[in-house]
Amino acid sequence: xxxxALHPLAEQFGSIxxxxxxxxxxxxxxxxxxxxxxxxxxxGARVLDLAAGTGKLSRAxxxxxFDVIAVEPQASLxxxxxxxxxxxRALAGVxxxxxxxxxxxxxxxxxxxxxxxxxxxxxxDIRRVLRPGGGLALLSTVPDWSGASWxxxxxxxxxxxxxxxxxxxxxxxxxxIRAAGGWSEPREIxxxxxxxxxxxxxxxxVASMSWVxxxxxxxRTAMLERVAALVxxxxxxxxxxxxxxxxxxxxx
Numbered sequence: 001x002x003x004x005a006l007h008p009l010a011e012q013f014g015s016i017x018x019x020x021x022x023x024x025x026x027x028x029x030x031x032x033x034x035x036x037x038x039x040x041x042x043x044g045a046r047v048l049d050l051a052a053g054t055g056k057l058s059r060a061x062x063x064x065x066f067d068v069i070a071v072e073p074q075a076s077l078x079x080x081x082x083x084x085x086x087x088x089r090a091l092a093g094v095x096x097x098x099x100x101x102x103x104x105x106x107x108x109x110x111x112x113x114x115x116x117x118x119x120x121x122x123x124x125d126i127r128r129v130l131r132p133g134g135g136l137a138l139l140s141t142v143p144d145w146s147g148a149s150w151x152x153x154x155x156x157x158x159x160x161x162x163x164x165x166x167x168x169x170x171x172x173x174x175x176x177i178r179a180a181g182g183w184s185e186p187r188e189i190x191x192x193x194x195x196x197x198x199x200x201x202x203x204x205x206v207a208s209m210s211w212v213x214x215x216x217x218x219x220r221t222a223m224l225e226r227v228a229a230l231v232x233x234x235x236x237x238x239x240x241x242x243x244x245x246x247x248x249x250x251x252x
Contacts, residue, residue, distance in 0.1 A: 014211045017076040020054055023204030025141065026182040027060035027111070031244045035109070036064065038189060038248050039135035045106040048129060050095045050122075051113035055081040057139065058089070061109070069105065071098060095122035100129045113137040116245075119176040127182060130251055136183075138173050138247035143205070148197070148236035154227060155204075161223060162211050173247050183249040191246065194239040199231040 017050060032106035041047070043065050049058045054068035054077055061068045062085060063112040070085055072078040082090035093099040095110070095117045108126050110117075177186040195201075206212055206227050212220060 003025060016208055017054060017074075017080050019204050019213075020077070020208040021080055023201060023206075023208040024053075024056055025143070025195040025205075025242050026038075027057050027139075027244070028191075029060065029064065030066045030193060031139070031191045031246070032060045032066075034189060034191050034245050035137040035139075036066075036247070038187075038246070039137060039250065041066065041107055042137075043124040046104070048098070048100065048105040048126075050098070050126075051116065052081055052090070052112045053077050053111075055084040055090075055115075057109060057111040058085050062089075069100065069211050071095070096125055098125045098129050102128055103131045104129050105134065106131055107135045107137065109137045110137065111143055114138045114173055114176075119171075119173075120180060123176065123180040123183075127180075127251065133251055135248065135250040136177075140245040140247070142243040142245060143195070144192075144241035144243060145236075147240055148231070148232040148234060150234035150236065154202075157223070157226060157230075158206065158209070161215070162209075177247075177249050182252050184252050186247055186249045188248065189246050191244045192225050193242050193244070195242045197236055197238060197240040199228065199236075202236075203228050203232045 037047075046066055046067040046069065047061050049055075049061060049068055050071045052058045055070060058070040058081065060070050068085060068089055070081055070089055071091045072081050073092065073094045075092075078090055078092060091099050095162055101207065108130065114122075130136075142248045145154065174186045177183050203224055207220075212223060215223065
């Protein structure tokens, strides 16, 4: 099969793999515990992590005792992923053409990436690789900077820099699930944990945003210098809340 084209903004992650690894938060055990309980996953269940990136969620799933297969299309991200979870678990591929046999997994997860997919095609192929009764968990990360003095100014800076983006401007994941048919009524839970919030990590988090990576070099440098100035001179706690919103559905 021909390789599916990636969204132009999604392609930017391939150029910032190390920044992505440094800046993006880890998934706490409570997050994996919640999605596993919601989907009824038994210890050792086989879980497919799609668009796995550098393996942030894949690692948390492995640590919880699941048999993880991670699929990532971009080589630079996949190299880091393989180094974290093992080359045998890190496969090249896309959500629309998953390199697994029919009925191969008990569940599929997607962390901060479902909006990049051709959602109808991806949901059809996810259905194909799931076993009867298998489940899907779509995770979205929402950092909560409200306890920091720079929160409003940084949020405004980011919003003003953001172009049209499918996560914010496209149809909701619920609409995609309902339109696909063959799934349970989608539902949503939220898990709140904390993350370390040092200035360098905040800057790397902003730098890991696709539209920031897509800026011309001089624009990106100027923006990140502004971000660094804000967080380095402002007041912020050592940890800030991190909300993980988990969308859930199971094969009907």
